[in-house]
Structures are given as C-alpha cells and as structure tokens.
Amino acid sequence: MYFPNDKLFDQITHLITALANDEYDKRIKINKLRSKLSTIGVLLNMLAGVLKLKVPSKIPEYDLSYLNHIILIVEENYQIKDYNTGSNGLFDNQLHNLESILDEESLKKVQEIMDSTSFDRSIKLNYRLRDDLFLTMDSRITKFENNNSEVFILSAVKTISKNEWTKEKLLKKALHPKRQFDISKNKKIIDRLYHYLMDNLDSPLKPIPEIARELETNSTVLIRGFKAIHGKTIASFHREKRLEKARDLVLDTDTKLSNIATLCGFGSLSHFSRAFKKHFGVNPSDSR
Amino acid sequence: MIKRAQNNFAEVWIENDILYFVYAPLENLSLKIAKNLLKLRLSIQNNKGYPILCDLREVIQADKEAMDYLAKEGSVQATAVALLVQYPHTKSTAQFYLSTSIPKVDTEVFEDKLKALEFLSNYPVKN
Numbered sequence: 001m002y003f004p005n006d007k008l009f010d011q012i013t014h015l016i017t018a019l020a021n022d023e024y025d026k027r028i029k030i031n032k033l034r035s036k037l038s039t040i041g042v043l044l045n046m047l048a049g050v051l052k053l054k055v056p057s058k059i060p061e062y063d064l065s066y067l068n069h070i071i072l073i074v075e076e077n078y079q080i081k082d083y084n085t086g087s088n089g090l091f092d093n094q095l096h097n098l099e100s101i102l103d104e105e106s107l108k109k110v111q112e113i114m115d116s117t118s119f120d121r122s123i124k125l126n127y128r129l130r131d132d133l134f135l136t137m138d139s140r141i142t143k144f145e146n147n148n149s150e151v152f153i154l155s156a157v158k159t160i161s162k163n164e165w166t167k168e169k170l171l172k173k174a175l176h177p178k179r180q181f182d183i184s185k186n187k188k189i190i191d192r193l194y195h196y197l198m199d200n201l202d203s204p205l206k207p208i209p210e211i212a213r214e215l216e217t218n219s220t221v222l223i224r225g226f227k228a229i230h231g232k233t234i235a236s237f238h239r240e241k242r243l244e245k246a247r248d249l250v251l252d253t254d255t256k257l258s259n260i261a262t263l264c265g266f267g268s269l270s271h272f273s274r275a276f277k278k279h280f281g282v283n284p285s286d287s288r
Numbered sequence: 289m290i291k292r293a294q295n296n297f298a299e300v301w302i303e304n305d306i307l308y309f310v311y312a313p314l315e316n317l318s319l320k321i322a323k324n325l326l327k328l329r330l331s332i333q334n335n336k337g338y339p340i341l342c343d344l345r346e347v348i349q350a351d352k353e354a355m356d357y358l359a360k361e362g363s364v365q366a367t368a369v370a371l372l373v374q375y376p377h378t379k380s381t382a383q384f385y386l387s388t389s390i391p392k393v394d395t396e397v398f399e400d401k402l403k404a405l406e407f408l409s410n411y412p413v414k415n
Contacts, residue, residue, distance in 0.1 A: 030348060031315045039377045042349040043384055049352030050388050105315075247360070251392065280361045281323035286330055287364045 007132070008037050014131040015044050024052035026133040029103055029126070070137070072154040074098060076114065078107075081151065090129055098154075101128050113141045114152060125156065189217050190225040197238050201245050203265040205238045243279045246272065250284045257284050291332040297321050300329050305413045306405065307338035307366075317350035322357045330365060337365045337414035341404055343372040344382055352388075359389035368411035369395040370404035 011028045018026045027048065028041040070090065073082040078098035091101050099107065106125040113119060125139045139156040192215055200206075211234075212219045226234050246264040249255050255263070261272035276284045292301040298311050309329060314321070329340075363369075369391065373379045382397045394411070398404035 033348065033377050036376055039380050042377070043380060045349055046352065046355075046381065046384055046388075053352055251360075251364070281357070282326060282330070282361055282364065286335075287361065 006037075008034070008041060011132050012037065012041055012044060014133050015041075015048070018131070018133065019044075019048060019051065022055065024048050024055065026129065026131075026135050027126075029128070029134045070154075070156045072098075074152045074154050076150055076152075078110075090127070102126065103128065103134065110141065110154070114143075119143055127156070186221055186225045187229070189215065189221060190229050193222055193226060193234070194230070197234070198241065201238070201242045201265060202263055204267075205235055208234060239275070240279070242266075243276060246276060246284070247280060247287070250276075250287050260284070291334075293328050293332050295324065295328055298325055298328065300332060302332060302338065305338070306408055307333070307340045308343070309340055310343040311345075311347050313346040315348050317347055317354045319351060319353040319357055322350075322354040322362065326358075326362055326364075333365050335365070337367045339367050339408035339411040339413070340369045341372060341401070341408060342369055344378045345372065345374045347378065347381070349381065350385070355385050355389040359385070359391040363392035366393050367414050368393055368408055370407050371395060371397045372401055372404055373397055373399060375399060 008028070008030075015026060015028055025048075027045045030038050030041050030045070033039070069084070070087045071084040072080050072087060072095070074080055080095050080097060083095050087095060095101070098110065102110065103126045106127075109123050109125065113123065119140075119142050122138050122140055124136050126134045126136050129135055137156040139154060142153045142155075144151055144153070193211070196211065196215065197205075208219045208222060212222055215222070222234065226232075226237070230237055232240075242264045246260050246266075249260045249263065250257070257272070258269045261267075261269045264272065266272035266275065273284055276282075280287075292299070294300070296312065297314060298309060300307065300309050302308070307329070309325075311317075371382045371385075373382045379397060379399065386395060386397065396404075396407055398407065
C-alpha cells in the first residue's frame with residue numbers, strides 16, 4: 001500500500017510518541033486549517049497542555065529533569081556563526097540559519113529586538129526541533145561588537161526528561177553521581193507539610209525553619225522535597241492556594257472583600273487586591 | 289444604544305441584552321490574550337452580568353492556562369455562555385474546553401446562531 005508523504009501526519013505521530021515519553025512541552029505548529037488532520041493536531045496540542053499540568057504531580061519521579069542551555073551566535077542576517085553542544089543535540093544539522101529553527105512569529109520578535117536598543121528582557125520563542133515539533137523556550141538576546149560588525153547571542157533554556165539524555169551524559173552521570181533527593185524516604189514529611197500549608201491558608205507563610213521545627217524536621221528536606229514532589233516552591237504554592245481560596249470566596253459568596261483578605265492571610269485589603277489582580281488579571285471587586 | 293469595544297483579538301458589543309463576543313482570526317489563544325480579552329469585555333458591561341454569545345469560529349487553538357482562566361475568571365459578570373462553533377474544528381476544540389476546563393457558568397456549544405440566542409434567552413441580564 002502506498003501513502004504519499006504528509007508532513008502533518010508525521011508531526012502527529014512524533015507528538016504521540018513524545019507524549020508517550022512524558023514530553024509535554026512539544027507542540028505541532030498549525031497556523032491554517034487544511035483538513036480534519038489539522039483538528040487532530042490541535043486537539044493533541046491541547047491534550048499535551050492538560051497532561052503537562054496533571055501528570056508531573058501524579059508521578060513525581062518523572063519530574064526529575066535536566067536543564068539544557070542553548071547558545072547561538074547569530075549575525076544580523078540570521079546566519080548562525082557558532083553554537084554550543086546543547087544546541088546541536090536539539091536541532092541536529094539545521095543550525096545554519098535562524099529561519100530554519102524558528103517560526104515566523106518568533107523571527108519577527110527577534111528582528112524587533114535586533115532593531116531596538118533594549119535587550120534587557122526575556123522573550124518566548126518557538127523553536128523547530130529535529131523531529132519537526134515546536135517547543136516554546138524562554139530566550140534572551142544580547143548584542144556585542146566583533147571586528148566592527150554587530151553580532152548577537154541568542155540563549156534559551158529548556159528542561160528535558162531523562163529519556164532524552166544522551167549516552168554520553170548518562171555515562172558521565174554514572175561515573176560522577178550526585179546525591180539525589182530520596183522522594184520515597186521523605187514522602188510522609190512532605191505530605192505533612194502539604195496539609196500544614198492547606199490548614200494555614202488564613203495567615204502569611206511562616207519562615208521555613210520555624211515550620212521545620214514544628215514538623216520536627218530540617219528546612220532542607222522541606223525545601224527540596226516539596227519542590228521535587230509538587231514542582232514549585234513552598235512560598236509560591238502557599239500564595240497560589242491562598243489566592244485560589246480568595247477567588248472562590250469572591251465568586252461564590254457575598255463575604256466582604258476586607259473579610260476575605262483577612263480570611264486568606266492578607267494584611268490589608270489593598271495588599272489583597274494587588275496580589276489578586278497580579279495573579280488573576282482582574283480586581284476582586286470587578287469579579288463580582 | 290449599542291455599546292461596543294474592539295482590539296486586535298476580538299470585538300464585543302451589547303445588543304438587545306445579549307453580549308456578543310466575536311474573536312478575530314487567532315492562531316493561539318494564550319493566557320495573556322485571555323486576560324486582555326476579559327478586560328475588554330468588562331469595559332462595556334458597567335458591572336452588569338450578561339448572557340454571552342461567544343463566536344469562536346476563527347480561533348485555531350488555545351493554551352490550557354488560557355482555557356482554565358476563561359472558565360473561572362472569565363465567567364465573571366456572565367449569566368450564561370453560548371459558544372458559536374463550526375464543524376469539525378471549533379466544535380471539537382470547544383467540546384474539549386468544556387470537558388477539561390469546566391466553566392463556572394452554564395455554557396453550551398451551538399453551530400446555529402438562532403438556537404444559541406434561544407438558549408441565552410433563558411438567562412436574563414443581572415444588575
């Protein structure tokens with residue numbers, strides 16, 4: 001049986017394989033709807049977004065990842081002059097020109113920054129990987145002069161899961177093992193910390209050493225263990241849960257905003273309103 | 289009087305006690321755009337809750353964070369939402385949104401604008 005080559009079909013199979021390997025950051029680039037296959041591609045992208053939020057918290061062991069740093073030296077005409085080994089692993093042999101590894105929207109952003117004088121900000125760029133899927137990465141561009149011509153450094157970071165590690169890196173890791181945090185040994189104490197935080201949403205977070213004393217453990221176990229299992233810091237988790245509780249009270253009850261501020265551990269109504277607006281994008285008073 | 293507002297991502301207006309929300313062609317609805325659009329909608333509502341006819345037919349896809357935001361915070365000052373879609377694309381993505389993000393107000397998917405308006409007629413404006 002003969003089937004003609006179909007790029008979108010190939011991308012869909014690559015994304016399904018990526019999802020099966022716990023890689024939830026990759027996406028298919030779809031800017032036009034050409035067939036029902038485009039809809040399948042979009043639904044797979046949306047499924048990846050759902051899995052990304054759900055799966056790491058269920059299987060914390062899979063959350064252990066490796067930070068890959070990409071550095072490209074680029075000329076004004078987008079020609080790539082040089083790159084680090086991390087880039088080579090992601091893009092294979094496509095590293096000649098930025099146009100081959102960035103989508104149109106990202107190229108526009110790069111051009112805007114190259115044309116401007118302001119380089120001190122992060123941008124999200126969509127990179128085309130060797131499997132033809134796209135990955136959004138936080139990136140930064142800086143400029144320097146080299147032999148009277150302008151050259152740009154484009155850097156980006158990405159976490160990759162264990163199964164993407166190269167043989168060389170696995171060997172290096174085996175020869176020089178770092179002591180990893182033992183999740184199974186400390187799971188109970190982190191569960192106690194979780195419940196402690198949820199029981200104390202009506203007050204600001206106490207200093208970690210004080211919480212550690214109350215739970216009869218040490219700060220390092222709490223800080224490292226909580227991050228490993230829940231994927232975020234204790235402070236950001238506690239702040240997020242207090243704001244979610246506040247949101248439910250704002251939307252579902254007639255409780256005065258000043259009382260909600262107190263119930264969710266905010267020192268003043270103005271502090272509460274600022275934090276709410278920053279997190280949800282609307283003032284609590286506008287939410288009713 | 290028809291109240292109206294518009295930006296690069298959508299046009300909103302109120303007519304016969306229905307808030308019409310029509311998305312411009314959009315490749316990806318991100319959280320940043322979702323926040324921007326909620327602000328646009330609230331700007332014409334004068335603190336009243338409206339039934340909303342939301343025309344999604346030009347949206348290709350949406351980030352999970354954006355869908356969750358629209359389902360929760362995006363439900364403020366909305367008494368019900370009728371999502372106007374087209375088979376197969378936006379009908380599938382809208383159904384995905386309904387089953388994974390679960391909006392806080394009554395929300396249904398329609399391919400027929402008249403049926404959508406009939407559904408919204410059960411949800412009056414809330415002062």
